[in-house]
Amino acid sequence: MELISENLKKIKPSPTMVITAKARELKLKGENVISLSSGEPDFDTPDHIKEAAIKAIKDGHTKYTNVEGIPELKEAIINKFKNDNHIEFDKDEVIVSVGGKQILFNSLFATLNPTDEVIIPTPYWVSYPDMTLLAGGIPKFLDCKIENDFKINPNDLDKIISQNTKWLIINSPSNPSGSCYTKQELEAIANVLRIHQQVNVITDDIYEYLLYDEFTFYTLAEIAPDLKERILTVNGVSKSYCMTGWRIGYAAGRKDLVKAMIKIQGQSTSNPSSISQYAALAGIEGSRDFLLPCLEAFDKRRKLVVNELNSIDGIKCMMPKGAFYAYPNVKGILGRKTDKGQVLSNDTEVTEWLLENAKVAAVPGVAFGLEPFFRVSYATNFEILEEALNNIKTCVEKLS
Ligand SMILES: Cc1ncc(COP(=O)(O)O)c(C=O)c1O
Known part of the structure; x- marks a missing residue:
């Protein structure tokens, strides 16, 4: 066999x-x-974050935590979304995982059935198609041309959506192109999504703070609050806080989705490292100078x-x-x-x-x-x- x-x-x-x-x-x-x-x-990794991790060890925060993350970190994430992105979330709408990767993995595994399609704009971050396939879904690639700065053309998006489309993944700033969506571009995408009620969106904002030329970052749930229930806003500390090895990512979205993601996490990794969670807390609550x-x-x-x-x-x-x-x-x-x-x-x-x-x-x-x-x-x-x-x-x- x-x-x-x-x-x-x-x-x-x-x-x-x-x-x-x-x-x-x-x-x-x-x-x-x-x-x-x-x-x-x-x-x-900045010193104040390292110090927080050392303190967490000394204070005995070395045991299992809640599967979905410690309440203090979830509170800090809620405040981050409120202050930076002007989106309000409750505690049961937030989950902390082992990096942005586990957030994406949980969300796709929690939602995809065999005929479900995931629209992945190209060029894409390498893990989106493979995670989709592993979770049993079908990746649908949407070509984003260099002439359009590798960003989605709303008409092309409209055409590729089918009755089986469950997710669209938006990654801004993008790995690998470094492209970022403006407010107007996200509004145009939101208009297409309003026509197709079956489509949900994962916005992967993991590079949110790494911006140049005074570019102003917007995330979809902020500019289209009417679509909030259909959006999972994904973020993490890996890239912006120089914490790739600490493995902390997080997301906020509708309660039933977050509950399903917690269920998967509870049967796989359980909580992300307790020490890393305290380190991430110091990062998110601290200054980004x-x-x-x-x-x-x-x-x-x-x-x-x-x-x-x-x-x-x-x-x-x-x-x-x-x-x-x-x-x-x-x-x-x-x-x-x-x-x-x-x-x-x-x-x-x-x-x-x-x-x-x-x-x-x-x-x-x-x-x-x-x-x-x-x-x-x-x-x-x-x-x-x-x-x-x-x-x-x-x-x-x-x-x-
Ligand atoms: C676009 C994008 N999303 C998610 C991740 C995963 O981040 P993490 O290291 O927090 O799992 C990466 C890492 O390369 C990435 O580039």
């Missing part, structure tokens, strides 16, 4: 693994490979990356408004020949070739459902980024 389940076969191995494995191989050979594939800030130098550094790197990429013949890159990623288009490079006579025909080949020749590891667009692109993470220091971009430029110039 086969050990691995049929369900798991629906998921393809991650295309990022190919690049990661090759980068590791080159590093083992002693090559100086620069990784631009990181999905986490390169800044340390620590973010200012981080944002300044990210902003400088963002401009460096985008300007340098755009100076390379064959590469076109949009200036992202948020997160710490850039998503350059490499269409202009396809069809060109390497010094070994290989014709580069897709973004996987481009990133593999860059890794071997420029010694730079980046993730191909195929991993995010929109080709031909690659994702650059600029959560790496300025000098290293300069070196990486210089290497890329030198290599691309040698193509014929």
